[in-house]
Amino acid sequence: MKVSLENIPHGETEVIIRYTQMTDKLRSLINLIASQDEKLLGQTEEGQRFVLVSEILYFESVDGRVYAYTAGEVLQVAQNLKELANLYPDSFFRCSKSMLINILRIAHFKSQAYGRIEAGLDNGENIIISRKYAGALRQILAEGVQDEDEVAENF
Numbered sequence: 001m002k003v004s005l006e007n008i009p010h011g012e013t014e015v016i017i018r019y020t021q022m023t024d025k026l027r028s029l030i031n032l033i034a035s036q037d038e039k040l041l042g043q044t045e046e047g048q049r050f051v052l053v054s055e056i057l058y059f060e061s062v063d064g065r066v067y068a069y070t071a072g073e074v075l076q077v078a079q080n081l082k083e084l085a086n087l088y089p090d091s092f093f094r095c096s097k098s099m100l101i102n103i104l105r106i107a108h109f110k111s112q113a114y115g116r117i118e119a120g121l122d123n124g125e126n127i128i129i130s131r132k133y134a135g136a137l138r139q140i141l142a143e144g145v146q147d148e149d150e151v152a153e154n155f
Helices: 024-035 079-087 133-155
Strands: 037-045 049-054 057-060 065-069 074-077 092-096 099-102 105-109 119-122 126-129
Touching: 037 119, 049 133, 057 092, 079 092, 079 099, 092 126, 092 133, 099 119, 119 133, 126 133
Parallel strands: none
Antiparallel strands: 037 049, 037 074, 057 065, 057 099, 065 074, 092 099, 105 119, 119 126
16 A cells, blocks of 8 residues: 655645555544544533544443543443444454443553453553453554555555
């Protein structure tokens, strides 16, 4: 895959994708780009407001309610974790029965005992990925490394 970038002095940012065949990787890339400006309605103590999905660090289900955590606030959302995972499959990963983590906000990983993984987010928080879901994350990471190798070969 060839990547071309062009800096323009003014105007709207535009993404043009030229392809010969639509692939799963290409669909994931399109979904990822499209979700960058996507907003989700949440409830705070002050009332309802929209938050950019890209700003959400993780979703957590507590006592039957789902909360979206950003670097500066917590919002209650109407969707359940399954619905959120289906809405944002390229950005959020189920890391435990009660949590989805934004994989684009992970700064580092650290192996833990019993097959678990500690994910350090870009705001300094650490999230434990349970053993049940750690294998799937390792697979995602392995695919990412292969993709990076493909990109490096094309440069």
